[in-house]
Amino acid sequence: MKRRSWFLNLSATAGFIFLYAPIVALIVYSFNKSKLVTVWGGWSLKWYTELFNNEQIIEAAWLSVKIAFISASLAVVLGTLAGYAMSRFGPFRGKMILSGWVTAPLVMPEVITGLSLLLLFVAMERIFGWPSGRGTGTIIIAHTTFCMAYVAVIVQARLSSMDESLEEAAMDLGARPSSLFFLVTLPLIAPAIISGWLLSFTLSLDDLVIASFVSGPGNSTLPMVIFSKVRLGVTPEVNALATLMILIVAVGVIAAMYQMRRQARLLERLDNN
Amino acid sequence: MTSSQNIETSLSSNTATDSVPAWKQEGAEPFLRIENLTKKFGEFTAVDNISLDIYKNELFCLLGGSGSGKSTLLRMLAGFETPTSGRIIIDGTDMSGIQPWKRPVNMMFQSYALFPHLSVADNVAFGLKREGVGRAEVKQRVAQMLDMVQLGHLGKRKPHQLSGGQRQRVALARSLIKRPKLLLLDEPLGALDKKLREETQFELVNIQEELGVTFVVVTHDQEEAMTLATRIGVMNHGVIVQTDEPHDVYEYPNSRFVARFIGSVNLFAGFVVQDEPDAVHIESAEAGTTIVKHHGISCAPGQEVSVAVRPEKISISYERPTDADNILEGEIEDIAYMGSLSVFRVRLNSGKEVRVTQPNFDRHVGDRFTWNDKVFLSWKSDSTVVLTS
Numbered sequence: 001m002k003r004r005s006w007f008l009n010l011s012a013t014a015g016f017i018f019l020y021a022p023i024v025a026l027i028v029y030s031f032n033k034s035k036l037v038t039v040w041g042g043w044s045l046k047w048y049t050e051l052f053n054n055e056q057i058i059e060a061a062w063l064s065v066k067i068a069f070i071s072a073s074l075a076v077v078l079g080t081l082a083g084y085a086m087s088r089f090g091p092f093r094g095k096m097i098l099s100g101w102v103t104a105p106l107v108m109p110e111v112i113t114g115l116s117l118l119l120l121f122v123a124m125e126r127i128f129g130w131p132s133g134r135g136t137g138t139i140i141i142a143h144t145t146f147c148m149a150y151v152a153v154i155v156q157a158r159l160s161s162m163d164e165s166l167e168e169a170a171m172d173l174g175a176r177p178s179s180l181f182f183l184v185t186l187p188l189i190a191p192a193i194i195s196g197w198l199l200s201f202t203l204s205l206d207d208l209v210i211a212s213f214v215s216g217p218g219n220s221t222l223p224m225v226i227f228s229k230v231r232l233g234v235t236p237e238v239n240a241l242a243t244l245m246i247l248i249v250a251v252g253v254i255a256a257m258y259q260m261r262r263q264a265r266l267l268e269r270l271d272n273n
Numbered sequence: 274m275t276s277s278q279n280i281e282t283s284l285s286s287n288t289a290t291d292s293v294p295a296w297k298q299e300g301a302e303p304f305l306r307i308e309n310l311t312k313k314f315g316e317f318t319a320v321d322n323i324s325l326d327i328y329k330n331e332l333f334c335l336l337g338g339s340g341s342g343k344s345t346l347l348r349m350l351a352g353f354e355t356p357t358s359g360r361i362i363i364d365g366t367d368m369s370g371i372q373p374w375k376r377p378v379n380m381m382f383q384s385y386a387l388f389p390h391l392s393v394a395d396n397v398a399f400g401l402k403r404e405g406v407g408r409a410e411v412k413q414r415v416a417q418m419l420d421m422v423q424l425g426h427l428g429k430r431k432p433h434q435l436s437g438g439q440r441q442r443v444a445l446a447r448s449l450i451k452r453p454k455l456l457l458l459d460e461p462l463g464a465l466d467k468k469l470r471e472e473t474q475f476e477l478v479n480i481q482e483e484l485g486v487t488f489v490v491v492t493h494d495q496e497e498a499m500t501l502a503t504r505i506g507v508m509n510h511g512v513i514v515q516t517d518e519p520h521d522v523y524e525y526p527n528s529r530f531v532a533r534f535i536g537s538v539n540l541f542a543g544f545v546v547q548d549e550p551d552a553v554h555i556e557s558a559e560a561g562t563t564i565v566k567h568h569g570i571s572c573a574p575g576q577e578v579s580v581a582v583r584p585e586k587i588s589i590s591y592e593r594p595t596d597a598d599n600i601l602e603g604e605i606e607d608i609a610y611m612g613s614l615s616v617f618r619v620r621l622n623s624g625k626e627v628r629v630t631q632p633n634f635d636r637h638v639g640d641r642f643t644w645n646d647k648v649f650l651s652w653k654s655d656s657t658v659v660l661t662s
Binding site: 165 | 351352353372373374375378379380382383384386388389390399400403404447448451
């Protein structure tokens, strides 16, 4: 193997330290025995026990998981339909604009998404009385909206790399469009749907900005609880909580990437022989 | 009747001794009738007012270059494209408005389009399951079909674990399992290497004769069309230029396009100087002589025509032949030794280049002629084809 230059080594190391030093520090300090966040007092798991005895945090965590689960599931359904429509509708007037609109939430500043959704909910409540007040329901709607964009993009990419004659072959063999979707299209885009779900789950789980806009009293998600706690000063408990969240998010992202890789390899193998 | 007898009769039917093929019989009922079929994509006319009759048990080849409209025509038969105008009638039933999943037609796709998430056996079973055939019968018919294409042992594999030739046979099995009245094949051998193609061509003909299915094959490969087809329809710019048996398409092309598209050909531009009842004389500056064609065709003196002569119909010699009807003089410019035959490029005095192929019937034929030799090229009158369009 070629020896890499010292400069390349240096920049790679510096980059990794820059990215991960804060996270490593946080993880290490979550095992700190001392009550003072900045003073090292030896290893301990006591902040984790304390964390699990903190009802407010456990409740918020449970709420976040529920919201993430429901919005990821809704986003997958809507996003798949949007992606399917975009890739199979054929060329139509305004297709570019429509696909631009679907993907806009990906690049829209979260503050704007959050604010506009808040305004919408308030206006809707005034006009048809629904949603009455803000809470879990509005957070779910908000998260579904932006997660759906991610799913649509992933599903569309998968569909456009898929041989369209597969669907024609199914029709030719007697499958009606409805059964064709469930027998052929859906199994083939399943990996994309799974990675879309995992991605949506983690995105929803760690969203703070949008949730702060559209949640109501007594409906604080986990990131909101952490944020409000940190404002009163960082406690080692928060470090422990953050470590657990990093773990969950990392597992989700790695699983999503693994799914995408696997499907890419499968397609490659199919093209090669 | 066993299948081997079937093959024999079909081979001998080329010489038309025992039975007259349906397309030569007066008033024979076509199995597939295409009436004034047109397909436009916006301003572009892909298929232009085609009418065509295809008979039962035919293996009909649509031959054409890319963009000739052959695939669009096939896709209209399958129901994936809706005709702009015209009708398709299969076995007496008008197909207008009938969805692809309800047509008595199956298709073998160029990419094979095997479902990657299903095993070979499930791929083949797909069509039967949609019909609601019972589980035991599905199993039995799939096994039978896989045995026919010699893949009985691979039923549990996934498509990506198969070679190209095996996938091609799975695709064929899958398209035949519903016993369609009409099977459409889109470039069926396109993705196979040359040796495999040749084997598969004959296999395909055997299967077609065994099952008695009518095949419509789309291909751009003239060799494939020649080996497979009972008849060939040559397509160009959305129109069928000529429909004939392979032998006739090759020996009696009806236009310059067909002559050039099928095999290679030497074309000489000229005009009719003398039109006798039993012979036409055509003066060609390109050929540097007057070309004779006996058993005349209808044309008027002065009419501009093209004379087509196939490279293998021309003989090459040092001495002026005495028994030939048409003789040209030239100089050998290039020789390509191809093993079974040699190809000569001969420059005539007019500057026109003529292609001549000679079989290497003994080992030293190729050595006899060499570059820059002055030679005579000759052919018989009945090898001359006079083209007016």
